[in-house]
Amino acid sequence: MTVTHLSAAGPDLSGAASMHVPASTFVLEGRALAKHYGSTTALERANIRIERGKIHALMGENGAGKSTLVKLLVGATTPSAGTILLNGEPHLFGDVAEAIAAGVVPVYQHLTLFPNLSVLENLLCFEISARGTFWNPSPALIAKARSALERIGLHVDPAASVSSLGLAERQLLEIARALCRDCRVLVLDEPTAALNGPDAERLEQVVKGLARSGVAVIYISHKTEEIRRIADHVTVLRDGVSVIEGQPLAETSVDEMVDAMVGHVFSVAEKELPKTRDIRLEVSGLKPEARSAASSFSIRAGEIVGLTGLVGAGAENISAAVAGARDIHAGDILLEGRAVKAGDRVAAAQSGIGYVPPDRHAEGLFPGSSALGNASASVLRSLSRFGFLDARSERSRFDILFEALRLKPHAPDLPIESFSGGNQQKVLLARSLGLPDLRLLVLNEPTRGVDVGARDLIHDAIVEAAGSGKAILLMTADLEELTSLSHRILVCRSGGVQAELPGRSSPETVARAMVEASR
C-alpha cells in the first residue's frame, strides 16, 4: 500500500464540541482535505471522522463536494492538500481496489455492476478477478453470496443475468456485493434513491444491523428524515467546506441541517395541480414481458399520473414501454390515437414523448459531450437547418431551461463529467423539457440524487409542464414526491398495474397498498 504524507499538521479537531470520542475509535479520517480540478475547486477544506460501529451522514447541496470527499477517502483520486488517516495513521490508498482489500468499500450512486454477468458472478467478481475466470467458487462462498441476497431481501435467481434486473434490484445487488466483503467501512451514496417505502425501510434495517456489528458507515443522502432515522453523526459540506463536522444527530434539527446546506431554512409550499383535459395517452392490455400482468390506464393532458410498486413489481418496465424505450410482449400504447412503436425511442421522441430514464449513466448521458450537447441530443433534428445545427437556437433554448433549473456551474459547454450527479440529472430533465412538441413526459426518479432546493425547482418544472397541457407519467420511489405531485397513483404488482389511489393519498396509504398489492 502506498503511504503518502500530504500534510503533517492538519487542523486541530480536538476542540470540536461534538467530537469527544478517543482518537483510536476513528477508523477513517480526513483532515483539511482539498481537491482542485484545474481552476475548479471541488473541495476546499473538509474534515471528517468516521467512527467504528456508527452511521455517519454526509450531506450537502448538489456540487457541495460529497462525492469528491468520498473519492479521496477511498483512493479513487488523490487530494490536492490535506491528510487522510486510517486507524489513526496517515495513509493514502493507491486505488479503490486497495481500499476494498483493506475493507473500505464504496457503493456508488452510479452502479458498477457487470450487466452481462450473472447475479452470482457479480457478487463474487472480486474473487473471480483475483483467481481467474475458470476458478470455481467454494460452496461456502456461494452460501455467503446467497445469504447476502437474503439479508438485503433481494429475491432473484442467482443465475439470472444482471441485464435482466431493474434499477432498484441492481441497486440492492450492488449493496449485497459489498456485504459479501468483510467491510470495515461501508460508503453508501444515496442507497435508497430508487427504493420505495418498504424496500427502503428494509435497507435501513440492514445498514443499522451492520453498524451494530461494528462496521462504520458513511451514508450520503439528501433525505433529511431518513438521515434523522438512521444516522448517529452528520457532516455537512457547503461549497467544499465542512460547516458541520460530525455533530451527533440527537443534537441536530432538520432546520439546522438545511440551513447549513443552503444558507437558510427552506420550506416547500404545497403545489396546486393543474386542471386536466382530454385523454392524451391510452394504454390497454400492456404486458412488457410474457409473465407480466396486463395493465390498462390512460393519462389526460395536464394530468400527472404517479406510478409505483415494490422492487421488481414492474413499474420501471411499464414506464420504459410507454416511452418507447423497450420492447413489449403484448398490448397497445396510443398517443392521441396513434400507436407508439415499441422499442423505438427515436420515433417516440419524434412523436413528442420525453423520457428521463432511471439510470442516467447506463442509458441517459453521453460521456465526452458537453452539458449543452447532452441536453440537445434529442432535439437536434428540429434545431438543424439544411443539415447544419443552428447553434444559436440550441443555446438559447437550453439556456432558459438551465437557468430555471439552476444548473451549477452555469457553464453549458463544460463536459458532462465535470458536473456533480444532481446537476447531471438537471441536464437530463432539460433534454426532455426542451423537446419541441412535447406531448407526454415519462419521468423515472426525476429528483434522484438532487438536493432539497433543486428538488423543489424540478417539481415546479413538472407542474408547469402539466399546466401547459403535457401529460405526465411520474415513476418515483419518493413517496412524498409521488403523493404531492400526482393527480392519481397507479400501484404495480406482478409486472402490471393492480390498484389505483387518489393523488394526495398519504405516503403510508401508498406504502400499504404496495405491500398489499404484492400479496
Ligand SMILES: Nc1ncnc2c1ncn2[C@@H]1O[C@H](COP(=O)(O)OP(=O)(O)OP(=O)(O)O)[C@@H](O)[C@H]1O
Ligand atoms: N472531474 C471533475 N472535473 C471538474 N470539476 C469537477 C470534477 N468532479 C467534480 N467537479 C466539480 O466539483 C464540485 C463538487 O462535485 P461533487 O461531485 O463532489 O459534488 P456532490 O456534493 O457529490 O454533488 P451531488 O449531490 O450532485 O452528487 C462540482 O462543482 C463539480 O462540478
